[in-house]
Amino acid sequence: GNSVTQMEGPVTLSEEAFLTINCTYTATGYPSLFWYVQYPGEGLQLLLKATKADDKGSNKGFEATYRKETTSFHLEKGSVQVSDSAVYFCALPGGKLIFGQGTELSVKP
């Protein structure tokens, strides 16, 4: 069945560091892919999405490119801020969402 494997955390970075959170998936066909974010004390919210292969989703300085050949959707940001501290989830839709286990990011000033 469909599944998502996500880089384990926690990840601790200094402000302005480069961020990569790896995500790979197993799925039939070519689904859309999502990154959700959960800030402390808040609900899950969509960060970005890509609906077809080679699409790049972007939002708030974050980017992820849908790579069909490597079945990956890695999340990147060139310069993280303290306010980016949160838990990040890669997700695969198919009616319901299939989530990775989440990666906790902590950004220190």
Place this chain on the structure above:
Amino acid sequence: GAGVSQTPSNKVTEKGKYVELRCDPISGHTALYWYRQSLGQGPEFLIYFQGTGAADDSGLPNDRFFAVRPEGSVSTLKIQRTERGDSAVYLCASSLGGMFTDTQYFGPGTRLTVL
């Protein structure tokens, strides 16, 4: 506009008791989803409604769990004979049409603690 709301925000109950968790989706959203999130894990799918009917209930762990959406808007997740292992955050989400590319909007969750 108003987002997805869930009540109560916290529920503490004793083993063996019955609980109901409520979800108010975004107005006009036909699809509604329930997920369960245990500490340190990603949300796990429980059930999906398209309108009033359960389109996919394959994630319900056993027959103690049941959900309804009688008028196609508000939904209630019902758990009978609660067990300590049911303790988790229960999340509700809604989307406009339930298509694969539709964004799901999540509520803040109900934290259930079974003592």
